[in-house]
Amino acid sequence: MGLFSKDYESSGSGISKDDVKKKGLALFLDLLGRKFWSLMWVNVLYVLFFIPLMLIMPAIYFINNNYIAVAVICILVLIFAIVIGPATAGMMKIMRMFYIEKHTFIAHDFFEAVRDNFKRAAVVGLVDCFVIFSAFAALQVYPALAVQYTRAFYIPMVITFSLFLMVFIMNFYVFLMLTSTTLTMKQILKNSFMFAISGMKQNLLTVGVIVAIMFIMSLLFLNLFQVFALLIPIFPAAFIGFVVCFNCYPLIQKNVLDPFYSMQGKVNPEYLDGSEDDDTEQIFEDMGGKEAPIEKRKKSKGKVIK
Numbered sequence: 001m002g003l004f005s006k007d008y009e010s011s012g013s014g015i016s017k018d019d020v021k022k023k024g025l026a027l028f029l030d031l032l033g034r035k036f037w038s039l040m041w042v043n044v045l046y047v048l049f050f051i052p053l054m055l056i057m058p059a060i061y062f063i064n065n066n067y068i069a070v071a072v073i074c075i076l077v078l079i080f081a082i083v084i085g086p087a088t089a090g091m092m093k094i095m096r097m098f099y100i101e102k103h104t105f106i107a108h109d110f111f112e113a114v115r116d117n118f119k120r121a122a123v124v125g126l127v128d129c130f131v132i133f134s135a136f137a138a139l140q141v142y143p144a145l146a147v148q149y150t151r152a153f154y155i156p157m158v159i160t161f162s163l164f165l166m167v168f169i170m171n172f173y174v175f176l177m178l179t180s181t182t183l184t185m186k187q188i189l190k191n192s193f194m195f196a197i198s199g200m201k202q203n204l205l206t207v208g209v210i211v212a213i214m215f216i217m218s219l220l221f222l223n224l225f226q227v228f229a230l231l232i233p234i235f236p237a238a239f240i241g242f243v244v245c246f247n248c249y250p251l252i253q254k255n256v257l258d259p260f261y262s263m264q265g266k267v268n269p270e271y272l273d274g275s276e277d278d279d280t281e282q283i284f285e286d287m288g289g290k291e292a293p294i295e296k297r298k299k300s301k302g303k304v305i306k
Helices: 024-054 056-062 066-099 106-116 118-148 151-180 185-198 200-223 225-231 236-263
Strands: none
Touching: 024 056, 024 066, 024 106, 024 236, 056 066, 066 106, 066 118, 066 151, 066 236, 106 118, 118 151, 151 185, 151 200, 151 236, 185 200, 185 236, 200 225, 200 236
16 A cells, blocks of 8 residues: 555555565564564663663772772673563564564563573573683783683683574574473573574674674774764664574474474464464455556546636
């Protein structure tokens, strides 16, 4: 319907439900275009859980006692480490619903996933924060020791960074499986480790996109801080989550969900649109793609009454 165009009286033949579904980049761009504003809303919800980190600078500025300031900062960091996992679980549930093109009440489903997966996701978040801190410390300490003493210190640095990269990639799958399966934490970690190795193509592509986004945001932070401050609340986290889900969730569908339903003689319900189970006689037929286009009517000049 051309409601917002001058040619509002004409229309095409509609969209057929039997049209070939898009794949790859075409599907990614199609979903991104249709879910763009929803991604912004998800990003806003996710950023709310970064408030403890945002309070660190005011705590440093307003608290004069150094001991109290350090204690407050430690508490804020701990709170963030606990809540960031559940927040990521909430975001990835919404990303999964976007990917399988199922309806979702964004705010309700986001906080429902946060609540339902809080304990397990909080543990994952704490481990992630510890691993990130360890990797950062390793990049600071081991090169200095290697320069001062022996190059052998580069070995533990490489090992630490390799473990960080493995845990980082496993996270692509952990939160998706937390919110889409009933697997135990042991099974989720085992599957995530296997996917981190077997899905090398998807994983490297995803890491590449994340690095590119972080690089762009870093440039904006250093050179165009106003643009950086504008984008942070509405864009990068949700976009990264969407990329992760788009690239990695098909592996979970293929290797976890599909075999589960296949053993029960069923089809994964994520592939269904709801019409497959309707055995009632159809009164109306979907004519999408079959209707004759409606051409714009020619306007007559009309008669002038004198």
